[in-house]
Amino acid sequence: MIKNFFIYRFFLFFFIFFGRINECLSMKRLFKKNSLINRNPKFKGGLESILPLKSAFHSSVILIPVGKYMLSGSGLVGESWGMTAISALLITLLVFFYIRLRTNSLNNQKILLEEKVNLLAAQLKEKTEASIKLEEALVAAQKQLIQSDKLASLGQLTAGIAHEIQNPLNFVNNFSELSSELLDEFKQSELEDEKYQIIEDVRQNLVKIAYHGKRADSIVKGMLLQSRAASPEKMSTDINKLVEEFFTLAFHGMRAKEPGFNCTMEKHLEPNLPLLKIIPQDVSRVILNIFSNSFFAVDDRSKSEGKDFKPKVSITTKKTNGNVLISIRDNGKGIPKEIREKIFNPFFTTKPPGQGTGLGLSISREIIVEGHQGELQLDSVPGEFTEFNIKLPI
Amino acid sequence: MIKILVVDDERDVETLFSQRFRKEIRSGEVELNFAFNGEDALTYLHNLNPFDLVVVLSDINMPGMTGLELLKTIKSEYKELRVMMITAYGDEKNYKSAISIGADDFMTKPVDFNSLKNKVFKQ
Numbered sequence: 001m002i003k004n005f006f007i008y009r010f011f012l013f014f015f016i017f018f019g020r021i022n023e024c025l026s027m028k029r030l031f032k033k034n035s036l037i038n039r040n041p042k043f044k045g046g047l048e049s050i051l052p053l054k055s056a057f058h059s060s061v062i063l064i065p066v067g068k069y070m071l072s073g074s075g076l077v078g079e080s081w082g083m084t085a086i087s088a089l090l091i092t093l094l095v096f097f098y099i100r101l102r103t104n105s106l107n108n109q110k111i112l113l114e115e116k117v118n119l120l121a122a123q124l125k126e127k128t129e130a131s132i133k134l135e136e137a138l139v140a141a142q143k144q145l146i147q148s149d150k151l152a153s154l155g156q157l158t159a160g161i162a163h164e165i166q167n168p169l170n171f172v173n174n175f176s177e178l179s180s181e182l183l184d185e186f187k188q189s190e191l192e193d194e195k196y197q198i199i200e201d202v203r204q205n206l207v208k209i210a211y212h213g214k215r216a217d218s219i220v221k222g223m224l225l226q227s228r229a230a231s232p233e234k235m236s237t238d239i240n241k242l243v244e245e246f247f248t249l250a251f252h253g254m255r256a257k258e259p260g261f262n263c264t265m266e267k268h269l270e271p272n273l274p275l276l277k278i279i280p281q282d283v284s285r286v287i288l289n290i291f292s293n294s295f296f297a298v299d300d301r302s303k304s305e306g307k308d309f310k311p312k313v314s315i316t317t318k319k320t321n322g323n324v325l326i327s328i329r330d331n332g333k334g335i336p337k338e339i340r341e342k343i344f345n346p347f348f349t350t351k352p353p354g355q356g357t358g359l360g361l362s363i364s365r366e367i368i369v370e371g372h373q374g375e376l377q378l379d380s381v382p383g384e385f386t387e388f389n390i391k392l393p394i
Numbered sequence: 395m396i397k398i399l400v401v402d403d404e405r406d407v408e409t410l411f412s413q414r415f416r417k418e419i420r421s422g423e424v425e426l427n428f429a430f431n432g433e434d435a436l437t438y439l440h441n442l443n444p445f446d447l448v449v450v451l452s453d454i455n456m457p458g459m460t461g462l463e464l465l466k467t468i469k470s471e472y473k474e475l476r477v478m479m480i481t482a483y484g485d486e487k488n489y490k491s492a493i494s495i496g497a498d499d500f501m502t503k504p505v506d507f508n509s510l511k512n513k514v515f516k517q
Binding site for chain 2: 162165166167169170171172173174175178182201204205208212251252255256259260261262264265
């Protein structure tokens with residue numbers, strides 16, 4: 001028994017020693033193949049390489065009696081220590097090679113997995129970079145769209161502005177030419193009464209030239225205010241004046257587009273409203289946008305209902321508690337409920353393609369709500385009216 | 395004598411036209427009348443007796459009745475009356491609409507009075 005035990009221990013020792021060297025060699029190969037693992041100090045220790053051998057040892061301890069029993073039971077071997085040694089050797093070898101095989105295949109799988117992880121990481125990095133680029137492009141596109149909407153509202157303005165400038169210019173040009181003609185007449189005149197009349201006419205003309213010059217000036221300033229892209233500042237503004245100015249501009253803008261367009265324009269402006277700290281170009285953009293929509297709406301209804309329909313757009317300003325309320329109302333076709341919910345969404349438009357960017361109202365709401373801590377609400381009864389209410393805090 | 399009706403919502407046209415035509419007015423060649431919207435212009439025409447008006451000079455862009463609507467009404471009621479449009483919008487669309495409705499001429503602001511006078515006196 002003692003002899004048996006010694007030989008058995010000898011083999012075990014041999015296997016542990018032999019296996020350890022083998023495992024170390026296979027791990028070395030693994031390190032060489034995979035630089036990622038090589039860089040990881042955790043893999044450099046021998047702990048992992050010993051694990052399969054430990055298993056082999058434990059398995060053989062358990063399996064030797066079983067193997068012995070099986071071999072003896074078959075009648076092929078006796079109870080001699082030689083047989084016991086052979087059986088121990090065979091079983092340990094079997095277990096050892098099985099574990100070795102498994103370890104190798106596991107290592108191979110591990111390498112494959114590492115390669116896959118690396119590949120996925122690279123793909124992820126690529127995708128992240130692509131999505132950052134996409135996001136940048138999106139932001140740029142969005143900026144461009146907002147700018148193009150700005151240009152569209154500027155386009156609405158240009159026609160109105162052209163009209164509003166040509167009229168004062170007509171007076172400036174003609175009255176100045178006339179005044180110089182009148183002064184020539186003054187030189188030639190010999191009648192005191194006539195001379196006095198000429199001087200009076202020239203004086204009157206100069207007053208008119210100055211008035212119409214200023215009128216053109218304020219229109220150009222209004223246009224510049226609209227086109228300026230730099231971050232604007234809040235300033236004390238007379239809301240009634242702003243609203244009136246853009247009511248006229250929007251009307252002329254519409255007239256320029258639709259020469260036959262006609263509409264009753266009502267103004268109910270509460271006098272002595274407090275000045276509001278607003279960004280005038282932003283708020284005027286909102287007002288212009290809503291006016292343009294209103295004119296478009298009444299024109300649309302006018303076209304489908306004909307002469308019996310009396311188009312009307314009205315503007316009301318009044319002071320409510322802590323706010324100034326600006327209401328713009330038209331008697332167009334109105335807005336159905338299902339559309340009312342979407343109307344402030346970006347890119348939503350009911351206008352034919354090419355006629356609206358679909359950004360007007362979404363930008364308007366942003367300007368009023370985000371930019372001025374106000375409210376922009378919509379009220380409409382289809383077939384009767386549409387009313388936009390802008391509340392701006394005092 | 396040429397009797398002219400000027401239709402424009404800009405009040406200062408009265409002073410401007412009166413001064414521009416001052417010599418013709420003094421000599422009795424021209425008589426100027428003014429209306430500041432389309433409706434008033436039609437009322438003026440309807441009340442005119444005897445009907446001795448020669449030419450209407452009308453703006454297009456006016457609140458209420460537009461110059462084009464006025465033109466249409468005048469051409470349907472007074473076929474022979476000359477109507478010249480004077481507008482701040484010199485665009486193709488306005489021009490074509492005016493001519494197709496029957497405008498006798500189309501001028502843009504700022505008004506060139508020499509050319510206007512040539513057209514008015516050329517009968």
